[in-house]
Amino acid sequence: MSQIPQKTDVVVIGAGLAGLAAARRLTIAGREVCIIDAGDDIGGRVRTDDVDGLLLDRGFQLYNPSYDEGLSVLDLKALDIKSFSPGVIVSIDGRSYKLADPKREPSWAVDSLLAPVGKISAKLKFAKYALGLAISKSSSTGYDQRTDAFLRAKFGKDLTEKVLRPFLAGVFLEPDLATSKRFLDITLKSFVAGTPGVPRTGMQAIPRQLAAQLPADSIRLNVTASAVASTMVRTDQGDIRCRSVVIATNARSAKILVPSLQVPNSNAVTTWYHLADCAGAELTDGKSTLVIDGKKFNGHIDDPTRPLVNTVVMTNAAPSYATGNRTLISSSALGVHHSSQAENLVRSHLAALYKVSTSNWTHVATYPVPDALPMMAAPHDTEQSVRLSDGVYLAGDYRQVSSINGALASGRRAAEALLVDDL
Numbered sequence: 001m002s003q004i005p006q007k008t009d010v011v012v013i014g015a016g017l018a019g020l021a022a023a024r025r026l027t028i029a030g031r032e033v034c035i036i037d038a039g040d041d042i043g044g045r046v047r048t049d050d051v052d053g054l055l056l057d058r059g060f061q062l063y064n065p066s067y068d069e070g071l072s073v074l075d076l077k078a079l080d081i082k083s084f085s086p087g088v089i090v091s092i093d094g095r096s097y098k099l100a101d102p103k104r105e106p107s108w109a110v111d112s113l114l115a116p117v118g119k120i121s122a123k124l125k126f127a128k129y130a131l132g133l134a135i136s137k138s139s140s141t142g143y144d145q146r147t148d149a150f151l152r153a154k155f156g157k158d159l160t161e162k163v164l165r166p167f168l169a170g171v172f173l174e175p176d177l178a179t180s181k182r183f184l185d186i187t188l189k190s191f192v193a194g195t196p197g198v199p200r201t202g203m204q205a206i207p208r209q210l211a212a213q214l215p216a217d218s219i220r221l222n223v224t225a226s227a228v229a230s231t232m233v234r235t236d237q238g239d240i241r242c243r244s245v246v247i248a249t250n251a252r253s254a255k256i257l258v259p260s261l262q263v264p265n266s267n268a269v270t271t272w273y274h275l276a277d278c279a280g281a282e283l284t285d286g287k288s289t290l291v292i293d294g295k296k297f298n299g300h301i302d303d304p305t306r307p308l309v310n311t312v313v314m315t316n317a318a319p320s321y322a323t324g325n326r327t328l329i330s331s332s333a334l335g336v337h338h339s340s341q342a343e344n345l346v347r348s349h350l351a352a353l354y355k356v357s358t359s360n361w362t363h364v365a366t367y368p369v370p371d372a373l374p375m376m377a378a379p380h381d382t383e384q385s386v387r388l389s390d391g392v393y394l395a396g397d398y399r400q401v402s403s404i405n406g407a408l409a410s411g412r413r414a415a416e417a418l419l420v421d422d423l
Ligand SMILES: Cc1cc2nc3c(=O)[nH]c(=O)nc-3n(C[C@H](O)[C@H](O)[C@H](O)COP(=O)(O)OP(=O)(O)OC[C@H]3O[C@@H](n4cnc5c(N)ncnc54)[C@H](O)[C@@H]3O)c2cc1C
Pocket: 013, 014, 015, 016, 017, 018, 019, 036, 037, 038, 039, 042, 043, 044, 045, 046, 058, 059, 060, 061, 062, 063, 064, 223, 224, 225, 226, 248, 249, 250, 253, 254, 269, 369, 371, 372, 373, 395, 396, 397, 398, 401, 402, 403, 404, 405, 406, 407
């Protein structure tokens, strides 16, 4: 690995999506940029391990092709996004109910309306609300409130508790749905506009594609910043003098570098990967529909014997995720879990959700992700300031919204603010 430079125009701290997006914009504007990252590869929270022909994303996550920032900086065709099946399968008392937008899954229309998960009027009202967001101009301003209060008041208890809470807990990575309704609206709007999926070669293909747009040698890995001033970044490999700095770390690391910074708490998740002992066609009708448990949050109480917030057959959407026609399952629970007892509970929950024996499934890997998503408590400002002080800028999903799109947008905004200040 080459040494860090002694001097450059801009130091970007963090080679996650925010840092890469900032560096891309600055490079286009003609700035010399050095990106440093404490990790051993680029991508931050978007990393993929290739383990014996299995592509294992470090935590289950999907890319939505409708993300506006992604449309302007990524080549989606080259990413070859493998879309997941729209809708969800809700498991309740040993029965599975299929719910989806009838336009996308016409064969599920009757099931969707008749499933005992809320009144038909509530389901239609929800569908109308989501479709309305898709054509509305802005969904990130105006009055904000907790998502759970909004959902219960608008769509009733049954639909909220049996479908929306179990589903959204896996999106927000928190069970209370104290997350901002503004983020709910942004999320629903993106679901209506695009079908999420994974790049054929794994989620890390996204940061790799951004890095490929930067000059060779502009990224230095295994370099940790320990102090920042407007004209200097101190690292464990020496000091880099510069004209400006973009701190594009996760929230927790930003707070270490800038102790006065107010940062949100993080929501945590753990993802388990298993290889099933049956063909993918035998699970969820051969589709890659997310399976959720309609009874997990019974009366708001999170049932620890049903640990999973969601599970999906990865290879039904992306066969490239496992060589040799193997069936790869990704399953996630809120919080951080390492133990073999946790894996046992997961395995029995999987048996109930897929209605097959899982005793011969092979546990492949467990990924606990403590700082998975910054909490976005209501009221949440979806475009927080990216200017910290003279010559020092902040990027990262916690400055915007906790998503790939939010991280990309925050990086672009930080770069644009720098370019305005440093003409
Ligand atoms: C399990 C999981 C599921 C998710 N699901 C989705 C999803 O389905 N859809 C979606 O849109 N988004 C999802 N997200 C969110 C999305 O991945 C993140 O919002 C985004 O990747 C954050 O990017 P970032 O650049 O802001 O931060 P990070 O990716 O955290 O990058 C920060 C970088 O800074 C580096 N760093 C930290 N401190 C230092 C230091 N002192 N010196 C040098 N380097 C440092 C780190 O090594 C890291 O590489 C998910 C995230 C996780 C973890």
